[in-house]
Amino acid sequence: MGRPVPGQRRRAVGEETPEDRELPFLDLDALEEQARDLLPGEVFDYYAGGAETETTLAEATAAWRSWRLRPRVLRGIGAVDLRTELLGTPVRTPIGVAPWAYQGMAHPDGELGTARGAAAAGALMTVSTSATHTPEEVAAATDGPRWFQLYRLHSARHTDDLARRAGDAGYRALVLTVDLPLLGRRRRDLRSDFALPADLRLANSPADGGAPELQPHAPAPWTFDDIARFGDLSRLPVVVKGVLRGDDAVRCVEAGAAAVWVSTHGGRQVDPAVASAHALPEVVAAVGEDAEVYADGGIRSGSDVLTALALGASAVFLGRPVVWGLATGGDAGVTGVLDGLAEELAHTMALCGLPEVRSVPRDTVVPAGVIRRT
Numbered sequence: 001m002g003r004p005v006p007g008q009r010r011r012a013v014g015e016e017t018p019e020d021r022e023l024p025f026l027d028l029d030a031l032e033e034q035a036r037d038l039l040p041g042e043v044f045d046y047y048a049g050g051a052e053t054e055t056t057l058a059e060a061t062a063a064w065r066s067w068r069l070r071p072r073v074l075r076g077i078g079a080v081d082l083r084t085e086l087l088g089t090p091v092r093t094p095i096g097v098a099p100w101a102y103q104g105m106a107h108p109d110g111e112l113g114t115a116r117g118a119a120a121a122g123a124l125m126t127v128s129t130s131a132t133h134t135p136e137e138v139a140a141a142t143d144g145p146r147w148f149q150l151y152r153l154h155s156a157r158h159t160d161d162l163a164r165r166a167g168d169a170g171y172r173a174l175v176l177t178v179d180l181p182l183l184g185r186r187r188r189d190l191r192s193d194f195a196l197p198a199d200l201r202l203a204n205s206p207a208d209g210g211a212p213e214l215q216p217h218a219p220a221p222w223t224f225d226d227i228a229r230f231g232d233l234s235r236l237p238v239v240v241k242g243v244l245r246g247d248d249a250v251r252c253v254e255a256g257a258a259a260v261w262v263s264t265h266g267g268r269q270v271d272p273a274v275a276s277a278h279a280l281p282e283v284v285a286a287v288g289e290d291a292e293v294y295a296d297g298g299i300r301s302g303s304d305v306l307t308a309l310a311l312g313a314s315a316v317f318l319g320r321p322v323v324w325g326l327a328t329g330g331d332a333g334v335t336g337v338l339d340g341l342a343e344e345l346a347h348t349m350a351l352c353g354l355p356e357v358r359s360v361p362r363d364t365v366v367p368a369g370v371i372r373r374t
């Protein structure tokens with residue numbers, strides 16, 4: 001069988017199943033199933049999968065749900081205010097789009113679709129280095145809030161150049177992803193012998209051998225000194241993504257990071273790694289006074305978002321839910337996911353007596369304790 005064309009659907013367009021019926025709430029499981037039907041099997045597995053035994057992947061959502069909400073009553077809550085500022089960038093929602101690679105494989109519009117969908121939801125989008133459009137092309141597609149995520153490429157010169165271009169193209173922060181010194185062992189991809197479609201455009205991969213593009217090794221590993229260096233090159237605040245320890249967070253901030261992003265890379269790198277929901281309190285305790293802290297991994301409901309905010313995150317980011325949104329509905333699909341979760345968040349906050357995301361008290365959550373299900 002030949003390699004499927006990007007965007008080629010396994011099911012005929014217009015073919016309806018009972019699961020396609022519009023529900024009056026966001027059903028991410030159903031959306032994932034629709035994406036599974038639409039995408040070539042190994043592409044779905046690349047997006048959905050995790051590393052090794054997928055323990056971190058399997059536990060990510062459960063870890064957010066190991067916290068319980070403590071609602072406040074009689075607070076006279078009217079409209080809930082979801083607006084906030086992330087490193088000075090105003091956003092309508094604290095739910096942003098995490099960087100994810102090769103979006104042209106999910107939908108022909110690729111990153112441009114995600115950018116338009118995020119902008120319509122007033123959400124911040126983080127554009128990956130491993131993109132099928134250049135940073136300038138994504139910038140031209142939308143005036144929504146954007147950050148650029150940088151990977152260490154084979155060519156240091158090209159990496160530096162991308163950092164500079166992100167600053168020139170109006171991105172508001174540079175996100176250094178530091179949890180991929182080499183690629184995690186993703187058994188689904190190893191089993192399917194996954195390779196990117198030959199005709200997929202790797203927009204940031206120059207002819208001189210640039211992007212990591214699923215390759216495990218690149219020369220000249222980054223150190224803490226690179227944080228200030230990339231800040232100077234791009235003239236942007238630097239966010240360090242992939243931090244799971246308080247001591248590392250302190251070193252990042254001492255080295256000049258404006259924010260740290262707690263992440264297991266969606267369970268795709270170290271496995272079993274500590275869940276973001278369990279690492280977040282330690283990182284907030286270590287640097288929360290001096291830097292912004294964000295979190296991602298397994299956020300699938302408004303209450304998961306609220307839990308992260310209560311634990312000290314200023315924002316959360318979504319990976320796979322946006323993949324499924326783009327794959328099934330292009331930019332409108334992305335907006336649907338972001339709006340749906342924002343609506344759930346606002347609803348849960350109102351129920352909990354909380355008027356604004358900028359000030360969610362820590363005592364909004366407690367550990368669940370032991371609950372015996374009968």
Ligand SMILES: Cc1cc2nc3c(=O)[nH]c(=O)nc-3n(C[C@H](O)[C@H](O)[C@H](O)COP(=O)(O)O)c2cc1C
Binds near residue numbers: 060
């Ligand atoms: C298919 C896929 C591709 C990804 N590509 C990148 C990437 O290019 N850069 C990056 O920093 N993180 C990447 N990530 C990690 C995400 O930014 C994010 O940390 C993770 O997806 C969050 O978990 P969630 O998918 O459970 O929401 C990727 C994740 C997925 C699922």
Ligand SMILES: CCCCC(=O)C(=O)O
Binds near residue numbers: 101213
């Ligand atoms: C070099 C890997 C880029 C994509 C990525 O980050 C992922 O698949 O998780």
